[in-house]
Amino acid sequence: MTKLNQIIAVEKGVKAKAQQAIAVAGRELGKQPLLSGISRTYQPKDEEGEQLPPESTRVQTRVEESLRAVASNMARLFDVTATKDATNAVATADIVIDGNVLLSEVPVTYLLFLEKQLSELYGFVKGLPSLDAAESWTFNDSADCFATDPVRTIRTKKVPRNHVKAEATEKHPAQVEVYYEDITVGYWTTVKFSGSAPAKRITSVLDRIEKLQQAVKFAREEANGTEVVDRKVGEKVFDYLFTDR
Secondary structure, X not given: OXXXXXXXXXXXXXXXXXXXXXXXXXXXXXXXXXXXXXXXOOOOOOOOOOOOOOEEEOOOOOHHHXXXXXHHHHHHHHHHHHHHHHHHOOOEEEEEEXXXXXXXXXXXXXXXXXXHHHHHHHHHHHOOOEOOOOOOEEEEOOOOEEEEOOEEEEEEEEEEEEEEEEOOOOOOOOEEEEEEEEEEEEEEEEOOEEOOEOHHHHHHHHHHHHHHHHHHHHHHHHHHOOEOOOOXXXXXXXXXXXXXX
């Protein structure tokens, strides 16, 4: 009993062998001397004439032989690929998470699609911006995003003041030093807003993606264990292509 995963395992090697067969045939058939042969014998004009040995070159490459080699290797590839595709059409499995079926009878080709997409989605979610952990955030319904608690700070203004270092006398004016004093003139109330997500939320989504990725892999392995739907098409194809009727 052959399983789908076994067919998938040999497909690459069969394909490589078929490609090599075509490449070799193409190279050999491109060498005209290998396709050519000759046979020559010499007969002197009379019995006393010089005797020369016969000459011959064998044909080393034949088109029909190359066609047979190509057909043999490519027919195997056609059979393997047809068998794989026919089995893929019926190979399905359930995606099960925590004992519950999330998706039922999912085709193996779609499971492969899911694996790729989930991998890309994981990278996207991992890069999502998260809220600054140094702040305390709560969701603000009116702003439809997260906000911090209001923080009140004072606004000050520098006001000049005079400091008399020496009083005025009859002979000297007063010595006055000007300095500036910060005076509270108002208050700022600041609320920070952010469209980022809590780190816990991002971690939760990543955990679910990982769990689904595992479930998809298990489902793919199960689907790949489906018994193959054997297809023999290569011989028919190349019998039609290379056989004169």
